[in-house]
Amino acid sequence: MAEVRLDRVVKRYPGLAADAVQETSLTFEDGLFTCILGPSGSGKSTILKLLAGIEEVTSGRILMDGADITNVTPERRDVAMVFQSYALYPNMNARDNIAFPLMLRGLGRQERYRHVEEVAEMLGIRGLLDRQPRALSGGERQRVALGRAIVRSPKVFLLDEPISNLDANLRATTREELKRIHQRLGATFIYVTHDQDDAEAMSDRVVLMARGSVQQYDTPTAIYRRPANRFVASFVGRLPMSFVRGEIREEEGRLRFDSGPVWVDLAGRRGLPAGPVVVGVRPEGVTISSSRGAPMVGKVTLTEVVAPDLYATVSVGDVSLRARVPGEHVVGVGDEVGVTFVRSLLHFFDATSGERIVVEDEPATVRSWDVAV
Amino acid sequence: MASGVATARTMGNRFSRLSIRRESQAYALLFLVPTALLFVGLVGYPVLYSLLLTVSGRGAAPGQLGAFVGLANWARIASDPIFSQAVVQTLMYVIPAAVLGVLVGLGVALVLNERFPGRRIVRAALLIPWALPPVVVAAMFQWFLDSRRGLLGQWLVNAGLVDQSPIFLGGVPGTLYMLTAIHIWKTMPLLALMFLVALQYLPNETIQAARIDGASRWRRFRYVVLPFLRPTIVAAIIIQVLITVQLFDLIFALTGGGPGRYSTYNVYFYTFKTTFEQTDFGYGAVLAYIVTGFVVVLALLLTRGRARSILS
Ligand SMILES: Nc1ncnc2c1ncn2[C@@H]1O[C@H](COP(=O)(O)OP(=O)(O)O)[C@@H](O)[C@H]1O
Ligand SMILES: [Mg+2]
Numbered sequence: 001m002a003e004v005r006l007d008r009v010v011k012r013y014p015g016l017a018a019d020a021v022q023e024t025s026l027t028f029e030d031g032l033f034t035c036i037l038g039p040s041g042s043g044k045s046t047i048l049k050l051l052a053g054i055e056e057v058t059s060g061r062i063l064m065d066g067a068d069i070t071n072v073t074p075e076r077r078d079v080a081m082v083f084q085s086y087a088l089y090p091n092m093n094a095r096d097n098i099a100f101p102l103m104l105r106g107l108g109r110q111e112r113y114r115h116v117e118e119v120a121e122m123l124g125i126r127g128l129l130d131r132q133p134r135a136l137s138g139g140e141r142q143r144v145a146l147g148r149a150i151v152r153s154p155k156v157f158l159l160d161e162p163i164s165n166l167d168a169n170l171r172a173t174t175r176e177e178l179k180r181i182h183q184r185l186g187a188t189f190i191y192v193t194h195d196q197d198d199a200e201a202m203s204d205r206v207v208l209m210a211r212g213s214v215q216q217y218d219t220p221t222a223i224y225r226r227p228a229n230r231f232v233a234s235f236v237g238r239l240p241m242s243f244v245r246g247e248i249r250e251e252e253g254r255l256r257f258d259s260g261p262v263w264v265d266l267a268g269r270r271g272l273p274a275g276p277v278v279v280g281v282r283p284e285g286v287t288i289s290s291s292r293g294a295p296m297v298g299k300v301t302l303t304e305v306v307a308p309d310l311y312a313t314v315s316v317g318d319v320s321l322r323a324r325v326p327g328e329h330v331v332g333v334g335d336e337v338g339v340t341f342v343r344s345l346l347h348f349f350d351a352t353s354g355e356r357i358v359v360e361d362e363p364a365t366v367r368s369w370d371v372a373v
Numbered sequence: 374m375a376s377g378v379a380t381a382r383t384m385g386n387r388f389s390r391l392s393i394r395r396e397s398q399a400y401a402l403l404f405l406v407p408t409a410l411l412f413v414g415l416v417g418y419p420v421l422y423s424l425l426l427t428v429s430g431r432g433a434a435p436g437q438l439g440a441f442v443g444l445a446n447w448a449r450i451a452s453d454p455i456f457s458q459a460v461v462q463t464l465m466y467v468i469p470a471a472v473l474g475v476l477v478g479l480g481v482a483l484v485l486n487e488r489f490p491g492r493r494i495v496r497a498a499l500l501i502p503w504a505l506p507p508v509v510v511a512a513m514f515q516w517f518l519d520s521r522r523g524l525l526g527q528w529l530v531n532a533g534l535v536d537q538s539p540i541f542l543g544g545v546p547g548t549l550y551m552l553t554a555i556h557i558w559k560t561m562p563l564l565a566l567m568f569l570v571a572l573q574y575l576p577n578e579t580i581q582a583a584r585i586d587g588a589s590r591w592r593r594f595r596y597v598v599l600p601f602l603r604p605t606i607v608a609a610i611i612i613q614v615l616i617t618v619q620l621f622d623l624i625f626a627l628t629g630g631g632p633g634r635y636s637t638y639n640v641y642f643y644t645f646k647t648t649f650e651q652t653d654f655g656y657g658a659v660l661a662y663i664v665t666g667f668v669v670v671l672a673l674l675l676t677r678g679r680a681r682s683i684l685s
Contacts, residue, residue: 054581087582090575091600100596101586148586286659 002065002155002188003015003030004051009060011046020046022213023060028156028205030065033182033189035199035220038209039235044192045084047209048158051190052081064155084161086141088133088148094127094140095120098147118141119147122181139170150181157182159191163198175201196236199223208232226347230354233280233347237309239304241280241319245351248274261317262296264341271359276351283347285310286323288331294338300331314339426658435652446655455635455643456660463618463639465546466553471618474557475609478564479602483594485565486572496569503562511626514555518542542628545636552623552637559623560616564609571605574600611675615668621645640664 005028011021021043028034036044049055050062053074061070069077081099088097089112096103098119099112107115120126123143131139142162149157163174179202182189193199199206199220206223208216216228227233233241246259255266257279264279266272291297298316305311305326308323316339323339325331346356427446430439450456485496502510506555517524518541526538542548583593621641624630628637630646638646641664648657 049581052581052585054584074581075587075589077585079585081582081585083578083582085576085578087576087578089579089583089597089600091597091603100583100588104587104592148582152586 004028004156004188005063006047006050007061007063009050010058011043011050011055012058012360019058019212022049024214026207026214026217028188028190030206031186031188033191033202034178034205034207035203036190036192036207036209037196037199038194038215040194041361042209043212044194044209045160046158046212048081048192051156051160052079053077064126076262078154079156079158080152080154081158082142082145082149082160082162082166086133086145086162088144090133092133093129094125094131094133094136094144094147096342097133097144098129098151101148101152114149116147119151122150123147123177138165139174142166144162146181148177150185153185154187154341156188156190157185159189162191162192164193171197172201178202208235210235226356227280228356230278230280230349233349233356237282238282238306239322240284241347242286242319243283243349244279244281244319244321246277246279248272248277248348250274259319262319264319264343264346266343269343269359272348272357277357278349278351278354280347280349281321281341281345283322283324285342286321287340287342288312288314288323288325288329289338289340290351291336291338294340296339298338298339300333300335300337303331303333312337383617387390423658425662426654427662429655431653431655436654439655442570442655449656450659450663455638456640458635459638459640459643462546462635462637463641464548465549466556466620467614467617469550469553470557470560471610471613474561474564474613474617475606477557478561478609479568479606481561481565481566482572483598485569499562499565501562502559503566505559507559507622508626510555510559511623515627518551532623545633548628548632549637552620552627555623555627556617556620560613563616564613567605567609567612568602571602575601608675612672615671615675618664618668618671 006024006026008021008023008025012019024047036047038044039236046055050057050350051227053069053072055182057070061068063069064077088094092100095113097117098116102112102115116129117126120129123146125140125143125147128136128140128144131140133144136144141166146162149159159178163171163178166174175198178189182202191203203220206216206218206220208218208223208228210231216223216227216232218226223232224236227236230243234243241281244259244262246257246262247253248257250256255269255272255274257264257266257277259279289355296316298314300312301315301320302313303310304313310329310331311322312325312331313320313322314337315321323330323340331337348359349355350357379466425438426436428441428443430445431440432439481499485492505513516522518526520526520538520540523538523541525541526535529535530538540651542550563575579597580593583597588596618639619641620639624639625645626636630636630638630642635643638662644657644660644664647653647660651657
């Protein structure tokens with residue numbers, strides 16, 4: 001078990017204009033499953049390589065349980081890593097691949113293989129142990145690579161997109177399995193992925209990265225419900241958040257967001273400064289109803305099914321809003337519908353910096369499925 | 374497709390009535406004919422002719438077939454001391470060249486596989502000995518090893534290791550070893566290149582995984598890199614043996630087979646001497662067959678047995 005800390009770590013590759021990792025301080029909590037989530041090229045793998053020691057920091061320190069391990073070689077750090085390519089040893093069968101770390105630690109053959117059997121049992125690969133890596137499928141290789149990490153019982157597991165190369169079904173079952181393994185081992189897991197489903201399904205914490213810097217470090221639900229900036233807001237969520245650029249005005253003592261045809265009465269919401277702002281709203285924050293008598297009316301331009309839900313994109317003037325359609329409704333392209341917002345699900349972002357504007361009465365937690373539609 | 378056939382017909386193509394498969398086979402044969410003719414003319418004929426030479430006595434002129442002598446030429450092998458000497462000396466070239474050449478080549482490849490400033494330049498420079506024409510290599514070493522003005526002798530003297538420049542190309546079997554060393558110097562780049570190419574196919578992450586698993590540099594080499602390179606090592610050894618069995622130019626240019634009468638002969642060189650200097654074409658053809666047979670067997674080993682594992 002270990003807590004791992006990055007202390008003002010910077011990583012710059014020679015010949016690259018931008019830092020792969022900009023100055024970052026971050027604590028991976030002991031025993032938690034932390035996902036590093038972000039688009040390709042955002043520096044996720046680089047962080048993992050720095051933690052493993054196979055890349056050196058340009059500046060800053062890495063601490064494990066308070067001890068400075070910045071200059072400790074990978075051989076002597078108690079971390080195990082699973083690569084996206086699995087990186088199995090091509091000339092050893094699965095058994096010896098898994099046993100390799102134990103062999104290096106001087107365990108006898110019998111004892112090594114006994115441990116391998118245990119781990120293989122846990123991963124359901126006992127029947128594959130005599131195979132060479134090239135005779136294994138992607139999913140099987142992934143398991144062997146995982147076994148090679150587990151067998152060491154390391155303090156820290158580093159996993160670099162270990163399931164990205166698997167098909168969707170296998171990915172789903174592997175997520176459950178990884179979660180179970182994490183619970184069973186209780187070790188610190190640091191898991192790199194570009195897939196938010198991974199983060200949602202497994203993690204206790206999410207580090208959201210973009211262009212080499214941490215955008216938000218939070219629980220997966222908080223990342224979804226209180227995105228720290230527009231990047232996070234648009235990266236997370238099955239369907240993109242709708243953004244509306246407009247202005248907050250005070251009229252007769254009441255706050256109101258205005259963007260031409262789209263407006264929202266913000267009465268009762270404090271902490272919102274008057275002036276230009278971008279409002280973000282996820283589909284579950286937009287309600288559609290019959291157009292009759294509705295204060296705001298739009299036209300359906302697109303419908304999408306993301307089972308079990310139906311989503312409609314509605315144009316209100318020149319603003320496009322994606323809405324989740326309540327179960328009993330049926331809408332089609334071209335329909336006129338009334339549009340209202342769930343005010344508690346609106347996000348406000350600074351019009352220039354894109355940073356979240358924290359609203360004072362922001363609820364501590366709102367589960368997205370709590371919202372009546 | 375139908376219209377394609379129709380067009381072909383209207384154009385009067387004479388393959389048009391054949392199926393596509395047959396048609397392409399027919400074309401393939403057609404294109405093979407010139408090559409096949411060349412092959413028969415340039416390889417088949419000499420092979421057959423030299424086979425006839427092995428069973429004929431001296432002809433009217435060098436290289437012409439003489440009277441049929443049965444296996445007499447072949448029988449000479451058994452009682453020819455020069456042949457036995459040449460066989461032993463061939464091994465004296467081949468074994469160190471294969472062992473040391475492959476070891477040094479592997480070492481050089483491992484070093485050049487590391488990241489260091491100027492690696493590209495060193496890699497390019499590595500190939501120079503292999504790229505040099507043999508005659509140039511011979512001339513170069515003749516100067517380098519010259520007992521009076523040679524650089525090597527002077528270096529040794531200047532370093533205080535010897536009082537007087539030794540004679541490098543004069544002793545038995547020292548001269549043969551000197552030739553072997555030059556030969557290794559010249560062929561090692563090829564072997565190193567083979568290993569370098571193979572190393573490119575060992576993913577960096579595999580080595581990194583071994584590091585993270587706790588493997589020291591030596592153990593990464595021993596348990597990951599070396600097993601991975603094994604097929605390449607086998608191929609390199611076979612290729613080096615092939616090349617070294619056919620070592621000729623250095624012997625010809627540097628020693629002419631001496632010192633003494635035969636001290637740097639190998640079978641290949643002996644074949645040349647017998648055939649073209651003593652114009653004993655019958656016995657020369659026998660020797661040529663022996664060398665060729667050996668080379669063919671090795672080449673088969675290389676292509677049949679190992680090629681698949683090297684490529685996979
Ligand atoms: N060994 C390297 N040399 C130079 N640049 C690198 C190297 N590894 C990664 N990079 C660069 O660093 C940035 C971050 O890469 P990486 O951490 O692999 O991203 P991610 O894993 O999030 O996709 C990218 O711009 C990438 O091109
Ligand atoms: Mg990556």
